[in-house]
Amino acid sequence: MGYFESIISQKISKVSGIDSEELMQYIEIPPNADMGDFAFPCFKLAKVMRKSPMAIAEELKLKLDEDLGSEIDKLEIVNGYLNFYINRVAKVKYVFNQIEEKKDKFGSNNSGNGKNILVEYSSPNIAKPFHIGHLRNTIIGNSLYNVYKFMGYNTISINHLGDYGTQFGKLIEGIKRWENEYNIAENPIEELSKIYIRINELCKEDESVLDACRENFRLLENGDSYCVSLWEKIKTLSIEEFDKIYDLLNVKFDKVLGESFYVDKIDDVVNDLKQANVLVESQGAMIIDMEDKGLGVLIVIKSNESSIYATRDLAAIKYRAQTFDFDKCLYVVGSEQNTYFKQLFEAAKYLNISDKCKENLYHVQYGMVRLPSGKMSTRLGNTITVKQLLDETINRVDKIIEEKNPNMENREEQAKKIGIGAIVFNNVSTSIIKDQIFDWDIMLNFSGETGPYIQYIYVRTKSVLEKINFNIPKLEEIDYNVLVDDYSMRIIQILYQFESTLEQVISKNEPSFLAKYLINLSQAFSDFYNNNKIVTDDKKVQDARVLITYYVGMVLKNGAKLLGMEMPDKM
Numbered sequence: 138m139g140y141f142e143s144i145i146s147q148k149i150s151k152v153s154g155i156d157s158e159e160l161m162q163y164i165e166i167p168p169n170a171d172m173g174d175f176a177f178p179c180f181k182l183a184k185v186m187r188k189s190p191m192a193i194a195e196e197l198k199l200k201l202d203e204d205l206g207s208e209i210d211k212l213e214i215v216n217g218y219l220n221f222y223i224n225r226v227a228k229v230k231y232v233f234n235q236i237e238e239k240k241d242k243f244g245s246n247n248s249g250n251g252k253n254i255l256v257e258y259s260s261p262n263i264a265k266p267f268h269i270g271h272l273r274n275t276i277i278g279n280s281l282y283n284v285y286k287f288m289g290y291n292t293i294s295i296n297h298l299g300d301y302g303t304q305f306g307k308l309i310e311g312i313k314r315w316e317n318e319y320n321i322a323e324n325p326i327e328e329l330s331k332i333y334i335r336i337n338e339l340c341k342e343d344e345s346v347l348d349a350c351r352e353n354f355r356l357l358e359n360g361d362s363y364c365v366s367l368w369e370k371i372k373t374l375s376i377e378e379f380d381k382i383y384d385l386l387n388v389k390f391d392k393v394l395g396e397s398f399y400v401d402k403i404d405d406v407v408n409d410l411k412q413a414n415v416l417v418e419s420q421g422a423m424i425i426d427m428e429d430k431g432l433g434v435l436i437v438i439k440s441n442e443s444s445i446y447a448t449r450d451l452a453a454i455k456y457r458a459q460t461f462d463f464d465k466c467l468y469v470v471g472s473e474q475n476t477y478f479k480q481l482f483e484a485a486k487y488l489n490i491s492d493k494c495k496e497n498l499y500h501v502q503y504g505m506v507r508l509p510s511g512k513m514s515t516r517l518g519n520t521i522t523v524k525q526l527l528d529e530t531i532n533r534v535d536k537i538i539e540e541k542n543p544n545m546e547n548r549e550e551q552a553k554k555i556g557i558g559a560i561v562f563n564n565v566s567t568s569i570i571k572d573q574i575f576d577w578d579i580m581l582n583f584s585g586e587t588g589p590y591i592q593y594i595y596v597r598t599k600s601v602l603e604k605i606n607f608n609i610p611k612l613e614e615i616d617y618n619v620l621v622d623d624y625s626m627r628i629i630q631i632l633y634q635f636e637s638t639l640e641q642v643i644s645k646n647e648p649s650f651l652a653k654y655l656i657n658l659s660q661a662f663s664d665f666y667n668n669n670k671i672v673t674d675d676k677k678v679q680d681a682r683v684l685i686t687y688y689v690g691m692v693l694k695n696g697a698k699l700l701g702m703e704m705p706d707k708m
Contacts, residue, residue: 139633145177146161152197165177167220170623177219179218186520191217210223232629233684245636247290250289254292257278257295257297258275258281258282259383261614263372263376267524268522273573279294280701284643297396307355309350345448367420387703402451406488409489415487420440424437458491466498469498507572507574526575534589538552547706551705554702555588558588559587559588563579563588566586586656591655592702594693595659598687602686619677624669628665662689671686
């Protein structure tokens with residue numbers, strides 16, 4: 138909570154005797170600016186004070202009115218709420234001073250100091266196209282990583298590549314059978330994907346082929362030279378292709394560790410589970426029975442003695458706990474894996490790691506990305522690759538620019554920033570748990586609640602500053618009284634909420650809070666711009682309005698960067 142909430146809670150504490158920290162948690166932002174800047178719901182105190190909310194409100198108001206102080210103009214009662222009206226000049230002054238003091242760090246705090254946060258995201262499967270399902274995962278994870286890092290946490294991003302498992306036994310079998318029919322060297326991901334689809338079809342028709350695939354994976358686990366060399370080649374080619382996508386999205390990882398990294402750590406995990414007496418033999422496999430918790434069974438070792446992805450995930454948890462002693466470990470993975478992660482986190486309770494790590498494993502769920510025709514599947518071959526998506530989006534943006542501003546400098550670069558920005562924003566603009574139907578017409582609407590709209594408003598702030606040759610006035614030259622009109626105060630209120638918005642992103646692991654914030658700020662500036670002449674003959678008025686314009690542009694740019702968007706120079 139912020140500065141003014143702290144003042145309000147301390148004043149209420151003084152007259153009620155209730156702890157100010159507790160009171161501050163209850164303070165709300167009214168839905169309408171006419172109802173004040175902050176509201177305190179008196180029903181929260183009904184049990185303690187043994188009175189009705191209205192009676193509590195009247196009693197508190199009577200005492201508070203005796204000393205509201207210079208920051209609070211007035212106090213009103215509405216339906217058991219105490220509504221506080223902050224002095225407008227005081228609010229402008231506080232927000233401007235905070236921005237000047239923190240500059241590009243405005244909105245951050247030290248809440249994350251000394252805390253280690255791991256964020257696992259992207260995690261594509263080797264030898265498969267990087268499709269838009271993985272793109273959403275990457276964008277959500279990257280935005281959370283950026284916000285945690287901005288808020289002072291020691292944040293480590295992890296790309297947990299799917300580079301192990303029976304699917305590689307399938308690929309090896311497909312390559313054995315049909316290598317000469319495909320040009321893997323020239324177009325690796327596309328050709329390997331075709332082989333994977335084809336071998337899957339054959340496995341459905343012939344059980345013996347599936348058995349051969351399983352045997353290939355067993356040989357891979359046991360270090361067979363042919364299988365290992367083929368697997369390493371597939372992995373290298375895949376990572377090279379993935380890196381092209383990451384470079385375009387400006388996404389970097391602190392750790393890139395595939396499932397294979399944890400294979401030699403599996404025995405340690407199995408020993409922990411044996412010591413905890415939770416491993417049970419079932420049809421030749423080793424399992425953890427979670428039926429009593431409504432979670433079915435979790436296979437740890439298969440009947441052919443090979444590991445399963447759950448075993449490797451448990452090994453990863455133990456390795457991360459021992460290496461990073463994390464305060465939170467986030468898994469950004471689709472909601473269809475919800476049951477699996479409940480099983481995984483339950484099994485992790487039996488590992489020999491700290492209780493802190495066991496209790497702070499989080500599955501950050503997100504909805505699927507759907508085509509109008511339905512769910513995508515690599516096995517069925519109905520995917521849109523990220524390369525196709527990015528190329529088509531950038532091409533569509535370029536056509537829009539050609540119509541609106543055909544002489545734009547660096548048009549290709551601007552189209553790239555706008556196109557990628559549109560894709561990024563589209564993936565975080567609403568609650569991430571919701572399924573997303575991919576729609577270019579919505580995503581590229583320059584006047585809707587979209588990435589291009591935020592970029593357009595940012596460019597508008599920049600064009601205002603260009604008119605004055607970026608001669609930004611000093612804070613000490615500003616007359617705050619110029620900015621007490623409703624349009625200015627709406628911007629001030631939103632700027633004030635930047636830090637609390639980022640705290641919301643962290644507390645809920647929900648980047649859509651930041652996306653909605655940027656839309657609100659953009660809309661507020663648009664109203665301000667349309668109703669106020671910024672560059673004017675009155676220097677006092679111009680300086681104040683130019684400075685608020687500059688601050689809006691700064692926060693839009695920095696907020697968009699946290700989501701993973703770059704701002705164009707022109708639109």
